[in-house]
Amino acid sequence: MYFTQTVALQALKRKKRYEKQLASIDGTLSTIEFQKEALENANTNTEVFKVMGDAAKAMKGAHKDLDVDQVHDMMDEVADQQEIANEISEAISNPVGFGEDVDEDDLLAELEELEQEGLDEQLLNVGPALDDLPSVPTQEPKTKRKTARPEEDDDMRELAAWAS
Template identity: 40%
Template sequence: MWGWFGGGAAAQKKKDSAKNAILGLRAQLDMLQKREKHIMNQIEEQDQIARKNVNTNKTVAKAALRRKKTQEGTLDKTIAQIATLEAQINSIESANINRETLAVMEKSSEAIKAIHQGLTPEKVDEIMEKINEQNALSDEIVNVITQNPIGEQFDDGELEDELERMQQEHLDEQMLNTGQVPIADAVHKMPTPSNADPISSKKVAVEDDEEAELLKLQAEMAM
């Protein structure tokens, strides 16, 4: 994949170039740091010579001081060079990190683009609408299934009658087991009007005749 920093061999060449530059700078920096230590040792050595001969041989002491001053100037330049190299190394490393970071970000951008290929807000709305339609259809199917159960349907009234009959049979069975006569049987065993006392029947007939006679008299008096 080609990006902002090239691709393939070109990208690898740039990466190697930055790496080689850093390696070269670090090698030079290492050499300068060693030179710095050597110069500092030379300065210390000339200082000791000057101190040793300050009272006995001023010519030697002055020569040592001149060499010391020269080495101090060289040391200042070396320290400045070291600082410059360190700054360059930091700059190259930062630039290299930035390049690598941007390269990764570019690849991520391409990956997101590939994922979203052909996917638009309108397409998402269309898909969501289809999903909602299918969910609504599923709910309708469930409602139809639950409202129309499979199998023969029975009238609730018939079921209630059957239940009452079973309860009555159970009650009768309990009465037989306990020796008590059910209320319904007691009612059936009560004497019927045909078995009633003859005297009571005659009394009722007499009362009817008297009532009829009374009505007849009332009618005659009204004439």
């Protein structure tokens, strides 16, 4: 029995050592995983930084010959040319010598006057629809006088007595 107890104690000691070793290895693996993730993040950040630098260089190259003032001047010139084109288009589209001596405001006033005359005519032609009217009554209406309920008469007398 002493022998088996010694063997069991040695097995328990080994188990404890293995558990400590396993915990140590587990901690080491966790540390390595954290470092791996940190390195991956650092590499990603480095790549992003390089791409951003390349993009900045490309934009700088594309804008090398451009100046904000030049762009504004060009946009002003485009706007001026558009105004000239609109004036030319308007000048071409206006009829010349084809009876354009009538003022548009006069025409609008005449149109309103004609519309008003049409409305006035329609209003004059509106008459009562005799077919839809009821017949005139021939006898006097019968009226019934409502008699107050006795409770109301008592209440009214009491109120009159209180008010006087």
